[in-house]
Amino acid sequence: MxxxxxxxxxxxxxxxxxxxxAAAAEIAPLPxxxxxxxxxxxxxxxxxxxxEIVAANAKDVARAREAGTSEAIVDRLTLTPERxxxxxxxxxxxxALPDPVGEVVRGSTLPNGIDLRQVRVPLGVVGIIYEARPNVTVDAAALCLKSGxxxxxxxxxxxxxxxxxxxxxxxxxxxxxxxxxxxxxxVPGEGRDAVRELMRARGLVDVLIPRGGASLIRTVVEESTVPVIETGTGNCHVYVDADADIDMAVEILVNSKAQRPSVCNAAETLLVHQDIAPAFLPRALDALAEAGVTVHGDARVLAYAKDSAATVVEATAEDxxxxxxxxxxxxxxxDSLDKAVAHIRLWSSRHTxxxxxxxxxxxxxxxxxxxAAAVAVNASTRFTDGGQFGFGAEIGISTQKLHARGPMGLPELTSTKYIVTGDGHVRR
Amino acid sequence: MxxxxxxxxxxxxxxxxxxxxAAAAEIAPLPxxxxxxxxxxxxxxxxxxxxEIVAANAKDVARAREAGTSEAIVDRLTLTPERxxxxxxxxxxxxALPDPVGEVVRGSTLPNGIDLRQVRVPLGVVGIIYEARPNVTVDAAALCLKSGxxxxxxxxxxxxxxxxxxxxxxxxxxxxxxxxxxxxxxVPGEGRDAVRELMRARGLVDVLIPRGGASLIRTVVEESTVPVIETGTGNCHVYVDADADIDMAVEILVNSKAQRPSVCNAAETLLVHQDIAPAFLPRALDALAEAGVTVHGDARVLAYAKDSAATVVEATAEDxxxxxxxxxxxxxxxDSLDKAVAHIRLWSSRHTxxxxxxxxxxxxxxxxxxxAAAVAVNASTRFTDGGQFGFGAEIGISTQKLHARGPMGLPELTSTKYIVTGDGHVRR
Known part of the structure; x- marks a missing residue:
């Protein structure tokens, strides 16, 4: 093209x-x-x-501190010998992970005797655009090399x-x-121009994977002519059905929200069936309060908040x-499971x-x-993760439907090719 | 997003x-x-x-004839009762084809007892942009409905x-x-504005599949913010190795080029190892001449053309x-297989x-x-086709690496979702 x-x-x-x-062509066939x-x-x-690495990192850390960067971000940036x-x-x-390249995805002998095999091959050149944490540099390089x-x-x-x-x-x-x-x-060069050139390098870059905040991902998705795998935006819901175990529901809710709130598989909205609300919500509000969570509730949730120690503020559509x-x-x-499904259809980012x-x-x-990429039954949203799913590693969590959906491991960094083997077969 | x-x-x-x-949400779960x-x-x-259909078609055909459209294109446009x-x-x-939806692509029980299943689900809304042939209207609709x-x-x-x-x-x-x-x-509306709006309907259209000429596909690939599956451009090569059966090579060459030259899996370039050229090329040029094929040859091919009845013109880089x-x-x-591979790497559209x-x-x-999407050994390039591969039907032939590569059948019109089932599992 x-x-x-x-x-x-x-x-x-x-x-x-x-x-x-050129490098990709050399490493693709390596065993x-x-x-x-x-x-x-x-x-x-x-x-x-x-x-040498820690010394270089110290310069970035010093610069970040000078610029008044928050300690949380400085911490994510910092490399110690231990890290x-x-x-x-x-x-x-x-x-130690299995090599996806060469896996025969499907194969058959056609009626005319041709042997058909669909085999995993590397994608080629993978571009990764990411934010602060320097460990991503090594992680991404290792996963790409392993997958050729x-x-x-x-x-x-x-x-x-x-x-x-x-x-x-x-x-x-x-x-x-x-x-x-x-x-x-x-990627050589500084600033947005270099990123823009990367996004226009169709034919030279086979896929771009943006990892980071929603605005970075939106920019790449909208401006790139290189195919993109969208990752990581998670507006995840926990729906507590009419017929739920209340202890279990409270535990899953608190774990989904508060076990690590800064990540994409953390829950952002609680939906409660009206029939279980009287029994569940007081318990849930107390548990959320204990976990330090502020609740942005609709009118019906606010009605339960009066007798609670919880911090509950009125929700707007934006919430x-x-x-x-x-x-x-x-x-x-x-009012019903179907109403919960309709709410999720309207607002979900289709993560978990x-x-x-x-x-x-x-x-x-x-x-x-x-x-959604993942639907959990009686389990925390926090399990949507390459490590938890047993993939060994992940390059990101795709929230799109094409190519890869959910946690992406090594096979998701591959494409396939068909090998068509005959004995002089021609088409009649 | x-x-x-x-x-x-x-x-x-x-x-x-x-x-x-809304319709997609209704049909996705149908058995x-x-x-x-x-x-x-x-x-x-x-x-x-x-x-009713043939009468409507007659209006299009009359309009095409008035506009002086070539008979080949009028023929592709025409619907008869038989067609x-x-x-x-x-x-x-x-x-009659198997339903891809619901297929469990992978599944396991995780060490913590969670049951994990990756299940095929429909993509949602598929947009198809295509050219003259009205049978595509029905084919595409049938394949999309079947895949939910x-x-x-x-x-x-x-x-x-x-x-x-x-x-x-x-x-x-x-x-x-x-x-x-x-x-x-x-798609309602006329002209390019409607197509442009379709290409910007990210979030409402899940994938766009352009089917048609190279310029249509290039436009969609470059302008669409909706994810695109690139189809159908085929600059396919036949390489005749030093150690080849000459009868087989001639037959595969002529079949790849001339069995149906207007399609994407037809061959467009012949590469011949120098060691077999003296024995192979005279035979090949005669056979191509008999099939009515004009050869655009490099200097070394031209040298063999002198004693041939073949029409051979000098090739330029553009060829x-x-x-x-x-x-x-x-x-x-x-000069060598590796030189053939290098030529193909430079010029191939990565089809077959x-x-x-x-x-x-x-x-x-x-x-x-x-x-490439398909690599054929001792077989015609013309076999790269959903029907030939036994897929029963195809929505197009992808020449990209993401999501689907090669002939796309029903499974290629699906995504997946992970179902994560626990007994109250939370993450520690």
Whole structure:
């Protein structure tokens, strides 16, 4: 589709992507053992060169502190020797995972005798645009290498020194192991222009995965001509059905909301069937109050709040649409399961939706009607996670329907090709 | 991601898409029997109302003739009673195919006892933008209904009367069977504005599939914010290896090029290993001449053309990039298999690439290194087709790497969701 301009007249970003393509072609056919040895060399190099990495990171941290960045964000940015060891350990874990490349997804002998096989192959060049945490640099590179892809990394400018040091170590180790160092590259250039060029590099970049806040993801989704995998926005609901175990419902609600409120699989809205509201809501409000959660309730929830120690404020329509990522939750009472489903259809970001119920019929209807990457029955929304699902690692959680939906592990970083083998077969 | 404006303030296209979403939600959970009965009712209705359809089509045909349209295109536009019967028969074939929805793609019990299942679900609303042939209207609707999707159809203005009549019949039959008629809609409005609105209906349309010429597909790929599945551009190569059976190579070459030159899986370039060129090329040029094919040859091919009856013209760089879709083929001699692979990497549209060889090593290297939806060994490029692959039907042939690659059958019109079932599980 895309006619490429000659290398000399390409932008620096396009040149980097062009070199990524060349590297991708080299690593795509490599067998698992070569890729695993490279990953182990990467892990060793991260440990050997920890002080260089931590020193570079200290510059980013100092700059962030000077700029008055919040301690929570400074903490996410900070690399200690211990954290570098943990990152290296994660790379070894990726090496231990099965290689998706070469898996025969389907195969048959056609009536005419042709052998047909559909085989997993790498995507090619994967672009990742991400925010503060420098561990993503290594995680993403390790997952891409394992799946035979080259990676083009675009981290946050606030982590520039850290990412530069990490990528230097990664490239040295990859090159030292005999693979093309260009399999791991930082997107050159600064600011939005470089990101814009990356988003227009269709034909040179095979997929872009934005990881971060909603506004970053929206920008990439709307402006990119490179295919995008949308990740991570989670306006997740917990629906407590008429026929639910109240202890279980309270525990799942509090866990979904408060076990780690800053992540995409945390619950943001509670919906309660009107029949169970009198028994459930007082208990739930107390438990949320104890967990430090502010409730943004509709009129019916507010009516239960009078006798509660809970902090309950009046919800507006905006609350139904809000991914708080904080100790806040919207809450409403619904007339029926179908009303809950309709509310979820209207406001959900289609990440994870949970029902708590003892009714087999209700569980079945909810899982059939709710359209989301994951639907949980009598389980916390917090389980939607590559690690929890047993994938070993994840590159993100897709909230789109094409290619990959939900936690993305190594197979989601692959495409397929058909191998059609005959003995001189022609079509009549 | 998308905040929807209220229905009243939506554009006509967005309103149609909004109604498609409502219809999609209704048909997504329907069991196979209901969908199959609806498809059989559609097939019956097409036969019962054939004269209405043929009469509408006659208006399009008359208009096309007045406009001086070529007879080949008029023929593709024309519906006869026999062709309508064939279309109805295709709908019955779709009814007979297995339903992809509900298939458990993977499932396991996690160490903590949670049951995890990944289940196929419909995509939702599928938009199809296509050119002249009105049979696509019915094919696409049948495949979408079978896979539980609503379809938004945007045909060519040259087939407006035909498509309007067909969709009227489809909607009557779908509604008569008790399903929402809005599961099948034409995109309202005329001209490019309507297409542009369709391409911006992110959040209302789940996927857009352009079917047609390269310029239509390029426009949709570049301008759409709705996720796109790119289809159908085929700059396919036949590579004749040093160690090939010459009879087989000639037969595969002629079949790949000339069995049906106007389709995307026809070959557009021949590459010949230099060692076999003296024995192969004279035979190949004669056979191509007999099939009426003009050869656009490089200097080395031209040298063999002197003693041939073949029509051979000098190739320019543009020829390597051309999808002729006609009785023309580019041809070049290469020094090695790796040079053939490099040529293909540079010019291929990544649809179908074929090697003819007796060497196991060459076949293995070619299939590993060539990056395409399909790689054929000792078989014609013409086999890359949903029908040939045994999929029963196809909605198009994807030449992209995300979501679907190669012929797309019913499973490619689905996404998945994870069902996470516990007994009150919370995350620690």
């Amino acid at each position: 895309t006619t490429l301009s000659p290398y000399d007249s390409m932008s620096p970003v396009a040149r980097a992507a062009y070199r990524s393509q 698992r053992a070569v890729k695993d040895d490279t990953l182990l060399a990467v892990a060793d190099a991260l440990e050997v060169r920890t002080s 570098v060891r943990a990152i290296a350990s994660d790379v070894r874990d990726v090496a 892809n080259a990676v083009l990394l675009r981290g946050s400018s606030s982590a520039y020194e850290s990412n530069t040091a990490l990528v230097r170590v990664l490239r040295d180790a990859v090159g030292g192991a005999g693979l093309p160092a260009d399999a791991v590259q930082l 139904w649409d809000t991914e708080y990522l904080s100790y806040d939750i919207a809450a409403g009472v619904v 939706e949970a029902i708590v119920t003892n009714s087999q019929q209700a569980a079945r209807r909810f899982t059939q009607l709710v359209d | 998308t905040t929807l404006s209220p229905y009243d303030s939506m554009s006509p296209v967005a309103r149609a898409a909004y109604r498609s979403q 196979r029997a209901v969908k199959d009965d609806t498809l059989l009712a559609v097939a019956d209705a097409l036969e019962v109302r054939t004269s 309508v019967r064939a279309i109805a028969s295709d709908v019955r074939d779709v009814a 999707n609503a379809v938004l159809l945007r045909g060519s203005s040259s087939a407006y009367e035909s498509n309007t009549a067909l969709v009227r019949v489809l909607r009557d039959a779908v509604g008569g069977a008790g399903l929402p008629a809005d599961a099948v809609q034409l 390597w990039d051309t999808e002729y879709l006609s009785y023309d083929i580019a041809a070049g001699v290469v 690439e074929a090697i003819v060889t007796n060497s196991q090593q060459a076949a293995r290297r070619f299939t590993q290194l060539v990056d």
